[in-house]
Amino acid sequence: GNTVTGVAAGTCTVAANQAGNSSYNAAPQVTQSITVSSAVVPPTGQTIGVISFSPNSLAVGGATTVSATATSGLAVTFSATTPTICAVSGNTVTGVAAGTCTVAANQAGNSSYNAAPQLTQSIAVSSAVVPPPTGALSLSGKISYDFVPSIYNEATKTGGLDFSHTTPRPVRGATLRVMQGSNVLTSTATDGNGNYSLQYTPNGTTSLQLVVLAESVNPPIKVADNTDQNLIWAMSGTLDGVSTSKNLNGGSGWNGTNYVDANRTAAPFAILDSMYTASKAFSAVRSVTFPAFTAFWSPLNTSESGDVKQGLIGTSYFSPSENAVYILGKEGVDTDEYDNHVIVHEWTHYFQDNLSRSDSPGGKHGPGYVLDPRLSFGEGSATAIAAMVLNDPLYVDTLWQNPTTPVAMGTNAETAPTPTDDPSPGVLSEASVIRLLYDVFDSSSTPGSTNESFDQVSVGLGTIFDVFTGPLKTTDAMVTVGSFISGLKQQSGVSSSAVDTLLAHYAIGPISDQWGTGDPTMRAMYTDVTAFPQTKTISLSGGAESNTWNQNQYYVFTGNGRQVTVAATSIDDVGIAVYQAGAELAAADKYYTGTETLQVATQSGKKYVVVLTGYRTTSGNYDVTVDFTSQ
Numbered sequence: 001g002n003t004v005t006g007v008a009a010g011t012c013t014v015a016a017n018q019a020g021n022s023s024y025n026a027a028p029q030v031t032q033s034i035t036v037s038s039a040v041v042p043p044t045g046q047t048i049g050v051i052s053f054s055p056n057s058l059a060v061g062g063a064t065t066v067s068a069t070a071t072s073g074l075a076v077t078f079s080a081t082t083p084t085i086c087a088v089s090g091n092t093v094t095g096v097a098a099g100t101c102t103v104a105a106n107q108a109g110n111s112s113y114n115a116a117p118q119l120t121q122s123i124a125v126s127s128a129v130v131p132p133p134t135g136a137l138s139l140s141g142k143i144s145y146d147f148v149p150s151i152y153n154e155a156t157k158t159g160g161l162d163f164s165h166t167t168p169r170p171v172r173g174a175t176l177r178v179m180q181g182s183n184v185l186t187s188t189a190t191d192g193n194g195n196y197s198l199q200y201t202p203n204g205t206t207s208l209q210l211v212v213l214a215e216s217v218n219p220p221i222k223v224a225d226n227t228d229q230n231l232i233w234a235m236s237g238t239l240d241g242v243s244t245s246k247n248l249n250g251g252s253g254w255n256g257t258n259y260v261d262a263n264r265t266a267a268p269f270a271i272l273d274s275m276y277t278a279s280k281a282f283s284a285v286r287s288v289t290f291p292a293f294t295a296f297w298s299p300l301n302t303s304e305s306g307d308v309k310q311g312l313i314g315t316s317y318f319s320p321s322e323n324a325v326y327i328l329g330k331e332g333v334d335t336d337e338y339d340n341h342v343i344v345h346e347w348t349h350y351f352q353d354n355l356s357r358s359d360s361p362g363g364k365h366g367p368g369y370v371l372d373p374r375l376s377f378g379e380g381s382a383t384a385i386a387a388m389v390l391n392d393p394l395y396v397d398t399l400w401q402n403p404t405t406p407v408a409m410g411t412n413a414e415t416a417p418t419p420t421d422d423p424s425p426g427v428l429s430e431a432s433v434i435r436l437l438y439d440v441f442d443s444s445s446t447p448g449s450t451n452e453s454f455d456q457v458s459v460g461l462g463t464i465f466d467v468f469t470g471p472l473k474t475t476d477a478m479v480t481v482g483s484f485i486s487g488l489k490q491q492s493g494v495s496s497s498a499v500d501t502l503l504a505h506y507a508i509g510p511i512s513d514q515w516g517t518g519d520p521t522m523r524a525m526y527t528d529v530t531a532f533p534q535t536k537t538i539s540l541s542g543g544a545e546s547n548t549w550n551q552n553q554y555y556v557f558t559g560n561g562r563q564v565t566v567a568a569t570s571i572d573d574v575g576i577a578v579y580q581a582g583a584e585l586a587a588a589d590k591y592y593t594g595t596e597t598l599q600v601a602t603q604s605g606k607k608y609v610v611v612l613t614g615y616r617t618t619s620g621n622y623d624v625t626v627d628f629t630s631q
Helices: 266-283 339-354 375-392 430-441 460-469 481-489 496-505 520-524
Strands: 010-018 027-036 052-054 063-067 077-080 084-089 092-095 099-106 119-126 137-147 150-153 158-161 167-170 174-180 183-188 195-200 209-216 221-225 234-239 248-250 293-297 317-319 326-327 393-403 405-412 525-530 532-540 552-558 563-572 574-580 583-588 594-601 607-614 620-630
Touching: 010 326, 027 077, 027 481, 052 119, 052 221, 077 084, 084 099, 092 099, 137 174, 137 209, 137 266, 150 393, 150 405, 174 195, 209 266, 209 339, 221 266, 234 248, 266 293, 266 339, 266 460, 293 339, 317 339, 326 339, 339 375, 339 393, 375 393, 375 430, 375 460, 375 481, 430 460, 430 481, 430 496, 460 481, 481 496, 532 552, 532 607, 552 620, 563 574, 563 607, 574 594, 583 594, 607 620
Parallel strands: 137 248, 221 293, 293 326, 525 552
Antiparallel strands: 010 027, 052 063, 063 092, 077 099, 084 092, 099 119, 137 167, 137 195, 150 158, 158 405, 174 183, 174 209, 209 221, 209 234, 317 326, 393 405, 532 620, 552 607, 563 594, 563 620, 574 583, 574 607
16 A cells, blocks of 8 residues: 555665556656664653651751662752752752751653652751850940930920931940850940940850840849839840850831830830939939839830739839839830930939938829929929930920820920910929929030020039938928028029029029028918917818819927827818928828827927828818927
8 A cells, every 4th residue: 555664774665656557558667765763662751769868967057968869770960949048069968057958859861761750858957056165255246225216396296206217326334144044154234335345154055145134233223024023124145156246236116107015125225224324414423322223114014003013004103112113115005215304204203212302292293283392393303304414405205196106295494385384483383393493404505505694503413413412301391492492502602693583583582491481482381380289270272183282281390309299170181291301200191071180209409390281172262270289
């Protein structure tokens, strides 16, 4: 037919013929050749067996040998599918970084064998094994934290936390340790620029850590977590036992939209640094020994009152009984860690309580309040001192309008706003006290200060310290503007006439003694008890807080060496307490109506102050009779 079949390799020649018929002669024969090749055999499939490593472990910088066999007997090639973790050269696998290394095995095949399916196998790459160092190792570096400015525009009365201008600040004077497990190998402190330098000697192969505590030694301040067993806050980093430099920075934890609480490493160090700044400002002008002090902060600390171990602290405040401050930290509610004026304001209460004296009853206060002069001075002086030591007259307190929008309130210690925040200036006004004390302190070269004709007083921080730790601490009167001005005029180089001019600007008379003589309002707070027995009657005014001016009156008597009895009688709730140079000797506040009575043994010639406080919550005047007897 027309089918040609190859029989053997060679040249096949095919002849074509046509024999003809009655009408045609036979055609000439035609031939054509074709090559017959050898028979075609299809390639065979193959597979790769198990991939194995020897040794069956790999570390960064180490190597292992990989092997595998193909069923064809042909050589297998290897490659890494995870080049950031490991590298392959021939059959040697080298660890590049800790992680999982995956090796691929391939056999491409030939004319007899198809390519084998790719096979992969993984091996863990561990961290580099560093041989235990011998001898002392040197280490140095810088410790810092992210500081977020608190800003306030006095013209628009707007502000908040300015995350866009977050900058690193040095962690100064903080305790720094090299730890191996739970063992402290060495300890030092960062310097005034956040730098450190140390030597340590490791013991064995246990991992090493550089740990920085939110704690300073001089002054002795620590920032602890009141919601976690009062543990001191810290940040840390791993040491490799080889490097000679290690820097650490605590981040704010702000991700552009909200805080990540676990990453708010900077917060306790910002608090520490604000208080460190305040302490060092005084240390720079006077020799000071500061008592140990704790600041409690937690991202759980919120404006709700309750169990402080749960973060229910109510507000940022100083606790005299614990000699500690509590600082708000709840995201979306109120976070005070970067409000350095708020931090130092509360630190100043610690300063007053430990190195000076505070007779403040505490409680609510603010612009426009007509306060008991002990409170107006205690709070006003704390704000003023914050402005002094921070070298910035603008007090800013931020909070959160909603979970993602911070806002702010502000008070300028140098200049009153328009309209004024001090509608009732004088000794009972917190705002007046703030600006009076700041004017006493500042000079024309003080940042933010203005040249005011009424302010020709500029005593500096050293004299402020001398007044607070001297006459103000020991005054027989209560600690008020009166006792402060009296102590100020006792200081060398202070012009009484210049002080009186400044007082007049704040509607305060020319105070001449600790009792406030010269200012009618201040002196009227004290009623003299000149003999025993004696009865005094006063009308208090209810409907305001018990820490306001119209709910308090002071009585002064001289001890006679015998027991003195004081009894206060009213149809409303009142309380009494007796003090000698600020020390409370006795108090009575048992009943809601009737008579409160106390007794105190007196020393002849000593001055005693009895404070009468009313608690009537409804408006209207109410009379109180106070009887003084001695036996």
